[in-house]
Amino acid sequence: MSIEAPAPKTTRVRRTPEAARENILAAAEALLVSQGPQAIKLADVAKAAGVVHANVIHHFGSIAGVETALMERMIRQLAEKVLTALDRDDAVLGVGAQALFDAFEAKGAARLAAWLELTGEGARMTLVREVVEAIIDTRVARDTGVDREAAVDFVMLNIILAVGVGLFGPTLSALLGRPSERPRELALELIEGRLSASQQGG
Amino acid sequence: MSIEAPAPKTTRVRRTPEAARENILAAAEALLVSQGPQAIKLADVAKAAGVVHANVIHHFGSIAGVETALMERMIRQLAEKVLTALDRDDAVLGVGAQALFDAFEAKGAARLAAWLELTGEGARMTLVREVVEAIIDTRVARDTGVDREAAVDFVMLNIILAVGVGLFGPTLSALLGRPSERPRELALELIEGRLSASQQGG
DNA sequence: GCCTCTATTGACATTTTTGTCAGTACAACT
DNA sequence: AGTTGTACTGACAAAAATGTCAATAGAGGC
Structure with missing residues (x-):
């Protein structure tokens, strides 16, 4: 039995930076329209976008960055x-x-x-x-x-x-x-x- | 030298429940008008009203209580x-x-x-x-x-x-x-x- | 004056939200 | 194939916001 290459823990979607930002902003916009500005939380936006909240920070620096970019x-x-x-x-x-x-x-x-x-x-x-x-x-x-x-x-x-x-x-x-x-x-x-x-x- | 009654640590303003609520709501309204709904935080409302945030909780139960009462x-x-x-x-x-x-x-x-x-x-x-x-x-x-x-x-x-x-x-x-x-x-x-x-x- | 009631407070506890970081995996390039 | 760059993740840390509680101090009634 040969030792196999360890399978990735999770299979990831890797987007271009632009696509990643777009994906996140679209999710944030949906939240804004459906539930108001108060609903734009780091965790919620990330969840809606299907990523981890650290990823949102990676692309926008902060939640405020998301807000201004969305505006x-x-x-x-x-x-x-x-x-x-x-x-x-x-x-x-x-x-x-x-x-x-x-x-x-x-x-x-x-x-x-x-x-x-x-x-x-x-x-x-x-x-x-x-x-x-x-x-x-x-x-x-x-x-x-x-x-x-x-x-x-x-x-x-x-x-x-x-x-x-x-x-x-x-x-x-x-x-x-x-x-x-x-x-x-x-x-x-x-x-x-x-x-x-x-x-x-x- | 007679032993004096210990002076109160802080001198308090004691309002009627109605006046206390009114005071807090007026402060909250000022915040809402000047800075928007996002500015209605427990600590900020309390500060603007000149009380401690626990006092706001005492009168409204929760920050959501403040919001609905203000509305x-x-x-x-x-x-x-x-x-x-x-x-x-x-x-x-x-x-x-x-x-x-x-x-x-x-x-x-x-x-x-x-x-x-x-x-x-x-x-x-x-x-x-x-x-x-x-x-x-x-x-x-x-x-x-x-x-x-x-x-x-x-x-x-x-x-x-x-x-x-x-x-x-x-x-x-x-x-x-x-x-x-x-x-x-x-x-x-x-x-x-x-x-x-x-x-x-x- | 003393008692009672409760509005008020300070300190603490919990929860929520935001931000950090080292490591992992995908894609492109050699 | 190996190397490189970086989007991405999980786990942790920090900060912010909310909520709890025992103790204190005004005010009115006795």
């Missing part, structure tokens, strides 16, 4: 989503506004925004500013013919409303006995109303 | 604020809507709502439902003459917008280089616009 990732995804949506259908403003609304109304985006706000990291939204300015420069101002400040106001209101709907729409509509899609409909009506009003007015 | 207190305050505001100036709908808006736009209320939502405690807002229904029954439906569902929709939209402005208005306006009061103005314009539109329409 940045989500913001970047949000920005890309908005830009590609605006890009695909070369929209008139109305459709552009819908794309903007869609992006911010998404549960993940809304919760990200609330998280940033509650933790005082709202300043991290700078990427969002760039996106907004890109939108305004390339679309809104052209389509409406209104001045830049009015365009910024419009987009700002759009975002506030969208995030509000994404965050509170489900709970509020359930609480008040209204259809779950109602908040979104109402908000879009409102935006369209303002749009047509401003087109008439100026 | 309930804030919700109750919010409800009272709305109802008294509506009560004071026997308002036409426009003013009533402003009072509603004011109450929910307040930083504390907005952050409370976001906190409840993120932690999955949105269902706690039941008191809010009662308030909304009270408003609708006593004011909105009468003033506008629209049907009940439309009134509920209107109030719901009002709340979503107000909380959105309270939560994200400051950060977004700063980020986009607009005056800090602009989000509020825009939102109120929007609400008034919808109001007059619905009064014309039905």
Whole structure:
């Protein structure tokens, strides 16, 4: 009987650093969306990602590192989503506004925004500013013919409303006995109303 | 030299149970508003309230007890604020809507709502439902003459917008280089616009 | 004044969460 | 095949957060 090479205790998945980080961040995002920021614990994130918590530390240095990386990732995804949506259908403003609304109304985006706000990291939204300015420069101002400040106001209101709907729409509509899609409909009506009003007015 | 009674090691403040709870909850609320839900730690709350953390446990049983008590207190305050505001100036709908808006736009209320939502405690807002229904029954439906569902929709939209402005208005306006009061103005314009539109329409 | 009740405290104990480290296993390169 | 680099793991250590308990000290009633 020859002595065999000792079998590995455990068979491991070995990812590229990028894939490993992505895997962990995806798990963390799922936790954030489903259970809130408080649920982003080292052990829980690691478990959800299918790795050991020391591995999370290895890739991000600390739990705070995971948090900031997650914030940045989500913001970047949000920005890309908005830009590609605006890009695909070369929209008139109305459709552009819908794309903007869609992006911010998404549960993940809304919760990200609330998280940033509650933790005082709202300043991290700078990427969002760039996106907004890109939108305004390339679309809104052209389509409406209104001045830049009015365009910024419009987009700002759009975002506030969208995030509000994404965050509170489900709970509020359930609480008040209204259809779950109602908040979104109402908000879009409102935006369209303002749009047509401003087109008439100026 | 007579033997004196040993002086107390520390001089204590002794409150009624209600006052003690109130003191602690006020400190916790300040922490919540200024630093977010994550900042509600046993030691920090106790420190802010000027007591020892064992004392917090004594009055609330656990840190979770503090959290739920704080939620309930804030919700109750919010409800009272709305109802008294509506009560004071026997308002036409426009003013009533402003009072509603004011109450929910307040930083504390907005952050409370976001906190409840993120932690999955949105269902706690039941008191809010009662308030909304009270408003609708006593004011909105009468003033506008629209049907009940439309009134509920209107109030719901009002709340979503107000909380959105309270939560994200400051950060977004700063980020986009607009005056800090602009989000509020825009939102109120929007609400008034919808109001007059619905009064014309039905 | 003395007694009783309990809000309050300090010190300790437990649990939770985060971080460290030496060693192991997978992949690429020679 | 051997070598090298590093993603990965298990076990341990440290820190942070929560909770327990006996003792103390205000305040009101006797």
